[in-house]
Amino acid sequence: MTEPTPYPRPAGAAEAAPPSVAPAPAIAATALTKLFPTPGGGTVTAVDSLSFTVARGGVTGLLGGNGAGKTTTISMLLGVLLPTSGRVDILGVDMARHRHAVLPRMNFSSPYVELPHRLTVRENLTVYAHLYGLTCVKKRVQELAEQLDLARFLNRPSGGLSAGQKTRVALAKALLNDPEVLLLDEPTASLDPDTADWIRTYLERYRARTGATILLASHNMLEVERLCDDVLMMRQGRIVDRGAPAALLARYGRTSLEEVFLDIARARTTATGADTKAEADAAE
Numbered sequence: 001m002t003e004p005t006p007y008p009r010p011a012g013a014a015e016a017a018p019p020s021v022a023p024a025p026a027i028a029a030t031a032l033t034k035l036f037p038t039p040g041g042g043t044v045t046a047v048d049s050l051s052f053t054v055a056r057g058g059v060t061g062l063l064g065g066n067g068a069g070k071t072t073t074i075s076m077l078l079g080v081l082l083p084t085s086g087r088v089d090i091l092g093v094d095m096a097r098h099r100h101a102v103l104p105r106m107n108f109s110s111p112y113v114e115l116p117h118r119l120t121v122r123e124n125l126t127v128y129a130h131l132y133g134l135t136c137v138k139k140r141v142q143e144l145a146e147q148l149d150l151a152r153f154l155n156r157p158s159g160g161l162s163a164g165q166k167t168r169v170a171l172a173k174a175l176l177n178d179p180e181v182l183l184l185d186e187p188t189a190s191l192d193p194d195t196a197d198w199i200r201t202y203l204e205r206y207r208a209r210t211g212a213t214i215l216l217a218s219h220n221m222l223e224v225e226r227l228c229d230d231v232l233m234m235r236q237g238r239i240v241d242r243g244a245p246a247a248l249l250a251r252y253g254r255t256s257l258e259e260v261f262l263d264i265a266r267a268r269t270t271a272t273g274a275d276t277k278a279e280a281d282a283a284e
């Protein structure tokens, strides 16, 4: 005699497939808002109730004109700037409550964040490697120095490097912990075309090798067309359109992302009164 199962299946019923649990998005922003006080006692809305998700493993571009809110958004995603309201989840972790659980799995680079000037490049990378809890620090620093062609600068104070050299060091810092989520604010700013191309190839290979998720803010439309499989278009703290580069070109009837960007940045008003093609489509 066989043991009865605790929850016998009704006769004829098919065996239920195990429930599939989709992984949480790499990045989820929900109604994210940031107000800054102004000297006159008012406020400026840098980011305005922004909601979006970024699926794991893709490269997403964050585009927008000067002051659109890109850097503020990235700073809140990182947890270095507290949102006025709203929520950020990275890899399914609520950044407001459990930031330290997910920080080792992410990293960032920004031309606006300088490494301590007096420390050499090697010292800076070593300090950060220890902060990230790496064990083979010397080996990792050497490895990245070779990959990013920094070996010649390793023993020079970081403050004495050119802007382009600093950008490469910042990228090396951002890759120390092999991040699963990489936030890049203008990753090729100040780089000559040859070095910028080299960095883009490096990022493509990094994503292909590790499956990392990359969110990058950029003013370089060719870079975005080349690297990104999804683009978020920001204006005045909001996302005003989103899509794959090819889909955006088709939607706006343009041949380059630069033209799409100009349409959006100049707030082309359509016949329906909508500011963007997406709003126009939604109104139809």
Ligand SMILES: Nc1ncnc2c1ncn2[C@@H]1O[C@H](COP(=O)(O)OP(=O)(O)OP(=O)(O)O)[C@@H](O)[C@H]1O
Residues within 6 Å of the ligand: 036, 037, 044, 045, 046, 047, 064, 065, 066, 067, 068, 069, 070, 071, 072, 073
């Ligand atoms: N610390 C701050 N105090 C006051 N206002 C700020 C502060 N930081 C940003 N802002 C304002 O918030 C808005 C968004 O700025 P943010 O730097 O996020 O834009 P951005 O899209 O990164 O611009 P850019 O392309 O020029 O770097 C701007 O109006 C800016 O002046």
